[in-house]
Amino acid sequence: MMFKPKKVAIVGASGLVGQQFIKILEEFSFPIEKLSLFASAKSAGKSVLFQGNEVFIQECTETSFEEGFDVVLFSAGGDVSRKFAPIACKTNALVIDNSSAWRMDELVPLVVPECNPQDIFFHQGIIANPNCSTIQAVVALQAVEDLFDITRISYSTYQAVSGSGYKGINDLHRGEEGAEPLFYPHPIIHNVIPQIDRFLDTFETYEELKMRQETKKILHKPQLIIHSTCIRVPVLNSHTVVVHAQCKNVIDQEQLIQAWKNNPAIEYIAAPDYPTPLRASGQDKVLIGRLVCDKDDPTFVSFITVADNIRKGAATNAVQIAMTYFKEELQ
Numbered sequence: 001m002m003f004k005p006k007k008v009a010i011v012g013a014s015g016l017v018g019q020q021f022i023k024i025l026e027e028f029s030f031p032i033e034k035l036s037l038f039a040s041a042k043s044a045g046k047s048v049l050f051q052g053n054e055v056f057i058q059e060c061t062e063t064s065f066e067e068g069f070d071v072v073l074f075s076a077g078g079d080v081s082r083k084f085a086p087i088a089c090k091t092n093a094l095v096i097d098n099s100s101a102w103r104m105d106e107l108v109p110l111v112v113p114e115c116n117p118q119d120i121f122f123h124q125g126i127i128a129n130p131n132c133s134t135i136q137a138v139v140a141l142q143a144v145e146d147l148f149d150i151t152r153i154s155y156s157t158y159q160a161v162s163g164s165g166y167k168g169i170n171d172l173h174r175g176e177e178g179a180e181p182l183f184y185p186h187p188i189i190h191n192v193i194p195q196i197d198r199f200l201d202t203f204e205t206y207e208e209l210k211m212r213q214e215t216k217k218i219l220h221k222p223q224l225i226i227h228s229t230c231i232r233v234p235v236l237n238s239h240t241v242v243v244h245a246q247c248k249n250v251i252d253q254e255q256l257i258q259a260w261k262n263n264p265a266i267e268y269i270a271a272p273d274y275p276t277p278l279r280a281s282g283q284d285k286v287l288i289g290r291l292v293c294d295k296d297d298p299t300f301v302s303f304i305t306v307a308d309n310i311r312k313g314a315a316t317n318a319v320q321i322a323m324t325y326f327k328e329e330l331q
């Protein structure tokens with residue numbers, strides 16, 4: 001049984017994630033009393049079809065939330081979230097935010113429903129959706145943690161251009177036509193760019209810091225040692241993450257595979273087959289493959305995860321948070 005229909009707003013409705021929000025709400029038959037769409041002044045007046053009806057995008061302003069929403073889904077970047085999420089909260093709306101603005105705030109739960117659904121209920125108005133690469137990695141790592149107690153993780157990512165929104169996709173297409181990039185610091189076509197987001201004083205990038213901090217918060221394991229190297233590749237959609245995990249306990253490969261197979265959010269693909277971005281795109285499952293238990297160290301395991309960064313890495317995870325939250329109304 002579903003919960004009672006909600007008044008839903010999307011901020012960033014014209015963007016890559018915002019457009020996917022609209023599709024996912026429809027696909028998941030999310031009960032909606034009213035859907036309102038917001039973006040910048042640039043998109044105001046454009047329309048989108050939702051459940052066969054035309055819905056017009058409005059400019060997001062300080063008064064946009066006054067009519068009262070049950071939930072506001074933000075996907076318009078950190079600055080917009082920092083400015084407008086507190087305003088939406090004041091009207092008693094539940095905010096689910098896709099940007100990095102609130103993720104590490106102690107009062108804001110950071111949730112992947114397959115890992116820490118219980119954290120949702122500690123919210124004080126805002127629930128944060130994690131970084132796209134972090135989401136797929138922790139969906140896979142939760143079983144490793146539960147079974148073998150992780151002590152150290154190393155991530156290497158191969159991230160698609162759609163992770164940068166329309167600007168990233170545009171640069172890939174420009175490259176295909178021989179034009180210079182407008183968004184990335186180097187051409188992305190025929191290239192690999194070892195920089196995602198800005199560099200910090202430590203020479204780590206902000207994307208790498210996000211993966212480290214967010215993994216610890218979601219797994220409730222602040223003492224974890226995590227290394228991360230994040231790389232942009234000329235793939236249109238779906239990120240790949242190479243995960244190396246050191247555990248306290250000896251890893252039982254069959255037990256791990258069984259735990260992944262028992263998880264409906266995961267598709268485990270055994271060698272010599274393996275996941276690819278093309279295979280992951282358009283679906284919500286986290287694909288896991290290339291599992292190798294170290295021959296010299298029985299407490300060390302490596303594997304890859306591949307998932308659609310716009311779906312499970314963003315819109316799907318946020319809608320799942322909302323559905324988990326509102327389903328509680330029925331208990």
Ligand SMILES: NC(=O)c1ccc[n+]([C@@H]2O[C@H](COP(=O)([O-])OP(=O)(O)OC[C@H]3O[C@@H](n4cnc5c(N)ncnc54)[C@H](OP(=O)(O)O)[C@@H]3O)[C@@H](O)[C@H]2O)c1
Pocket residue numbers: 011012013014015016017018038039040041042043044060074075076077078080098099100130131132162163164165166167309310313314
């Ligand atoms: N792409 C991913 O894989 C992914 C994954 C996880 C999280 N996220 C996060 O989701 C957010 C959106 O990403 P995206 O990929 O969808 O980017 P995008 O395609 O560039 O879309 C950005 C959206 O933000 C809106 N916007 C910009 N300035 C605004 C303002 N002042 N007021 C209201 N709306 C404004 C844009 O509206 P206009 O079109 O009118 O300018 C557009 O709807 C970002 O915070 C990103 O970090 C993205």
